[in-house]
Amino acid sequence: DTAVSQTPKYLVTQMGNDKSIKCEQNLGHDTMYWYKQDSKKFLKIMFSYNNKELIINETVPNRFSPKSPDKAHLNLHINSLELGDSAVYFCASSRQGSGNTIYFGEGSWLTVV
Amino acid sequence: EDQVTQSPEALRLQEGESSSLNCSYTVSGLRGLFWYRQDPGKGPEFLFTLYSAGEEKEKERLKATLTKKESFLHITAPKPEDSATYLCAVHTGNQFYFGTGTSLTVIP
Numbered sequence: 001d002t003a004v005s006q007t008p009k010y011l012v013t014q015m016g017n018d019k020s021i022k023c024e025q026n027l028g029h030d031t032m033y034w035y036k037q038d039s040k041k042f043l044k045i046m047f048s049y050n051n052k053e054l055i056i057n058e059t060v061p062n063r064f065s066p067k068s069p070d071k072a073h074l075n076l077h078i079n080s081l082e083l084g085d086s087a088v089y090f091c092a093s094s095r096q097g098s099g100n101t102i103y104f105g106e107g108s109w110l111t112v113v
Numbered sequence: 114e115d116q117v118t119q120s121p122e123a124l125r126l127q128e129g130e131s132s133s134l135n136c137s138y139t140v141s142g143l144r145g146l147f148w149y150r151q152d153p154g155k156g157p158e159f160l161f162t163l164y165s166a167g168e169e170k171e172k173e174r175l176k177a178t179l180t181k182k183e184s185f186l187h188i189t190a191p192k193p194e195d196s197a198t199y200l201c202a203v204h205t206g207n208q209f210y211f212g213t214g215t216s217l218t219v220i221p
Contacts, residue, residue, distance in 0.1 A: 004156075041198055043157070043211040056208065090156055099145035099164065099204055104156035 003027050004105035006091045012111045013081055021076045021108045023091030029103075030096040031055075032074035034066060037088040037107070046089075049074050050096055081112045115140040119201050119212035126191055126219050134186040134215045136201030146184050148177050149200040151214070157200055160186075191219045 006023040013019050025032060033056075034046040048056035052068045063079045074091060091105040118137045126132055138146070145164050149157035161170040163179035170177045174195065176187040186199055196219045201212040 041151070041200075041214045041216075043200065043202075045208060048208075092156075099162075099206075101147065101159050101162055102202075102209060103159060104149075106156045107154075 004091055004093055004103055006089075006105040006108050008108060009106065010109045010111075012113060015081055015083060015112055017081050018077070018079045019081060019110070020078070021089055021091075021110075023074050023076070023105060025072055025091075025093040025103075027093055027103060029093040030071055031094050031100075032068065032071070033092040033094075033102065034074065034076050035090040035092060035104075037090060039087075043090070047074075047076075078110075081110075083112050086110055086112045115203075115205060115208075115210050117201060117203055117210045117212040119199075119215050121215060122213070123216045124218070126188075126217070128192060128219055128221050129190045131187070131189045131191070133188070134199055134217070135183060136186070136212055137183040138201075138203045138210075139182075140203050140205050140210065142205050143203055144206045145204040146179055147202045147204065147209075148175075148184070148186055149202065151198045151200055160199075188217070191217075193219045193221050195219050 004025045031050045033048045047066045049068045065077045068074045088107045092102045094100045094102045116139045120135045148160040151157045161177040166181045178185045198214040198216045200214045
């Protein structure tokens with residue numbers, strides 16, 4: 001069983017479109033994250049949710065909106081896509097509390113054309 | 114400002130040639146230092162967690178060590194299947210900060 005799964009894996013879309021990436025974890029974790037990885041492999045946190053509540057919201061355009069229907073799911077919706085949004089987006093999860101390991105999904109490759 | 118720096122950016126080794134990757138950090142309140150391996154087209158895969166200076170962890174050909182300012186990932190007698198990007202991350206209690214990784218290529 002995949003611990004952190006996200007769909008779709010690949011997404012090619014035109015500028016101006018709205019798209020969503022879904023994420024689910026079956027590890028029983030309380031905290032979920034969205035990370036963005038740029039072309040230089042740098043991973044930067046975008047959002048963090050704990051028990052469906054937003055706890056970290058880094059400087060991200062408000063076109064990006066996370067939604068957590070329950071603590072096992074954290075979806076990412078992106079409005080009015082721009083060329084610069086092209087990147088790999090990783091969902092991740094961990095147990096609540098500092099120092100706990102974060103487990104990542106396989107990534108969603110978003111290409112905006 | 115909290116910062117994580119990895120070196121070298123890229124490393125090419127002959128099979129069997131041991132070496133070390135470095136992760137230097139300046140953070141306030143380290144709660145854990147993590148090493149991940151990332152293969153092309155995959156998500157980061159957890160390798161080790163280190164919590165305090167002097168701590169060491171081993172797994173097959175990999176050994177991670179931690180001091181108050183840096184961590185090393187030692188690779189002993191690497192094989193081609195060890196080729197990947199190795200990411201270091203530090204947890205401060207508020208956030209995870211990732212380094213930019215070291216891309217390791219092991220040549221048969």
